[in-house]
Amino acid sequence: MKILYFTGSGNCLSVAKRFDAELLSIPQMIKNNIYEIEDDVVGIVYPVYAISIPDIVRKYLSKCKIKANYVFVIATYGFTDCGALHEMKKLLETSGNKADYYASLLMVDNYLPLFDIETQMAKLKEKNIENNLNKIVEEVNAGVTKKENCSWGNNLASSIGHVVIKQIEKYTPKMFYVNDVCVFCGVCKKVCPMQNIIQEEKNKPIFGNNCESCLACIHNCPKNAIQMKTQRSEKRFRNNNVSLNEIIKSNNI
Ligand SMILES: Cc1cc2nc3c(=O)[nH]c(=O)nc-3n(C[C@H](O)[C@H](O)[C@H](O)COP(=O)(O)O)c2cc1C
Ligand code: SF4
Ligand code: SF4
The missing domain is CATH 3.30.70.20 (Alpha-Beta Plaits)
Structure with a gap:
């Protein structure tokens, strides 16, 4: 198993570390010009930015060819993932890739202009991160298939709202x-x-x-x-x- 990940404050790396996999940081892949990823199972773990995908992840995956029998996607987020998984589905399709399993995981929100970490830490229990992550890990290891299932309203919000929020x-x-x-x-x-x-x-x-x-x-x-x-x-x-x-x-x- 190989996992492509991007992280700023460690949430996505902590998720990637839960799998028995070779961990591939997207910035390092870009630096080393590696755009072909092949394994039996390949995962992508990214943080939701502006209700969508970080530009660095988007740019990398738009050029990347993934060859695997099973591909899974996990988006970590702190408040709303909106249509971020659907954005990933579209991105993978346009680059000739596809995923078999999509999940998002509510974690600590690290976006300081909107959230304070004290309140985020106080919400750790209600976010139930460990149990939710355990379930995702179990499903992936069992090769479960799961669609992104974002509502059309959220998909619309992410494709339009993302452009506006990105400007801010x-x-x-x-x-x-x-x-x-x-x-x-x-x-x-x-x-x-x-x-x-x-x-x-x-x-x-x-x-x-x-x-x-x-x-x-x-x-x-x-x-x-x-x-x-x-x-x-x-x-x-x-x-x-x-x-x-x-x-x-x-x-x-
Ligand atoms: C620039 C930026 C934008 C973000 N936008 C969103 C968002 O739209 N929705 C959300 O729920 N969380 C948002 N977040 C919170 C992150 O998605 C969340 O904290 C994530 O788990 C961080 O992962 P990391 O620790 O691996 O960097 C944003 C964080 C940053 C830094
Ligand atoms: S916020 Fe900007 S300057 Fe700071 S680490 Fe991220 S990319 Fe670099
Ligand atoms: S801003 Fe912080 S991390 Fe950067 S050089 Fe100063 S002390 Fe070190």
Whole structure:
């Protein structure tokens, strides 16, 4: 089994790690120019962004050829997945691929302009993540087939709403500022999947415009030095089952 994944704060990697599989980070696949994935079983695990698919995942999969007997898709999200699975179905079809199993998993929402991590952590119990994930893992390991089953209203919302929300998200890096607790460690640069951060010697990081808005830099800064003008609180999040080194290994390109 091979799993293609993309992660900013570890939710998707924590899901991918639950399978007995070779884990393939999409930023690393792009860096190494690997666009053919072959195995008996292939999985795709991605976070819902703007009720759809992150651009980096979309761009990669639009060029990728997947050869497998069974393909499964898992979208992690924090509030609403809307038609994100249907968006993935369309994307796979246009690139000549198809999946046999679709599921989405409600997890911690890491989008700081809309949600604060304190409230998200308080909702962990009601989100019932472990049980829901166990069920998905069981179904995939048993080779169950499952359609994406998004309603037409959600499909419409995702295909139109996504374009609008994406425009708003473009302003995300313009909201970043770095305070004086920065120790110039360069972690933010290493966890950025887009090489969008310059950090040299005793200088604070500088953010460019090639941003996926993944918030990996903010959530993984060991000093909590990166702030967003629009953030709901100062608390940051990295999934408990994922280490900083694993995020660096996934995204340092
Ligand atoms: C830019 C951005 C946009 C997001 N948009 C949505 C969304 O439309 N719906 C939703 O439920 N969660 C949304 N989220 C929350 C993530 O999908 C969720 O926290 C996901 O599990 C993060 O995965 P990761 O930890 O692997 O990065 C968004 C997060 C980011 C950073
Ligand atoms: S990760 Fe945080 S402390 Fe380290 S250089 Fe970046 S902003 Fe500064
Ligand atoms: S600058 Fe930060 S938010 Fe933008 S792509 Fe890099 S890590 Fe993600």
